[in-house]
Amino acid sequence: MSSKETAGHLVKAGLARPCPVDVQAITKLIRRAYLDLRTAKRNLDEDQECAYNYAYNAMLRSGLALMFSEGYRPEIKDKHRTVVRFASAVLGDAFQRLTNDYDFMRKKRHQFIYEPDIPCSMIEAFEALKTARAFVDQVAELIRAKSPQREFNFGKE
Numbered sequence: 001m002s003s004k005e006t007a008g009h010l011v012k013a014g015l016a017r018p019c020p021v022d023v024q025a026i027t028k029l030i031r032r033a034y035l036d037l038r039t040a041k042r043n044l045d046e047d048q049e050c051a052y053n054y055a056y057n058a059m060l061r062s063g064l065a066l067m068f069s070e071g072y073r074p075e076i077k078d079k080h081r082t083v084v085r086f087a088s089a090v091l092g093d094a095f096q097r098l099t100n101d102y103d104f105m106r107k108k109r110h111q112f113i114y115e116p117d118i119p120c121s122m123i124e125a126f127e128a129l130k131t132a133r134a135f136v137d138q139v140a141e142l143i144r145a146k147s148p149q150r151e152f153n154f155g156k157e
Contacts, residue, residue: 005089007072015082019073023150026143029065033058033136040129048125049112055125055132056109059102062139063087069143080106087139095138101131 010016040054063083067073070090074082084106088099105128111118 005085007070007086007089010082010086010089011072014075015078016067016072016074016086018071019068021071022068023147026065026068029061029068030136030140030143033061033065033139036061037129037133037136040125040132044122044125044129048122049120051125052105052120052128053109053112055128056105058132059105059135062136063102065143066090066139069146087135091138091142098131098135098138102135105131 007016011018036054036058040051040058043051043054060080060083063086064074067083067086070086072086074086081103084099084103087102088096091099108124112120
């Protein structure tokens with residue numbers, strides 16, 4: 001997705017819709033994203049695909065939190081892809097590589113689900129965890145910066 005795309009484009013395309021900002025939902029999603037990161041790390045040596053999936057889930061949850069913090073939520077159709085596109089629009093060119101990596105992870109996770117013979121290496125799982133950590137931290141910081149009057153307790157390690 002181009003960083004020139006906006007939330008308005010996603011709404012017009014029927015992929016997102018406005019919603020009230022729900023601070024409790026945002027906080028719960030970011031907390032859960034950090035828990036997913038810890039779970040991914042714990043599973044890294046034992047089950048790389050599991051670690052990869054938890055790293056991806058952390059990105060998805062924090063991406064949803066980002067959408068909610070901007071007053072939007074994805075529609076049912078192409079929900080995961082919409083979250084990636086929205087994050088790319090909000091984070092902009094400075095974080096294009098990070099959002100491109102997120103989109104790659106979305107596609108790879110899809111392959112793990114529907115093509116179960118595809119392996120996940122230790123390096124791939126480790127890199128996914130590193131990418132997810134950077135993404136979740138960036139989103140959490142952006143949400144905090146956008147609402148400095150609120151005290152967010154996201155439970156970061």
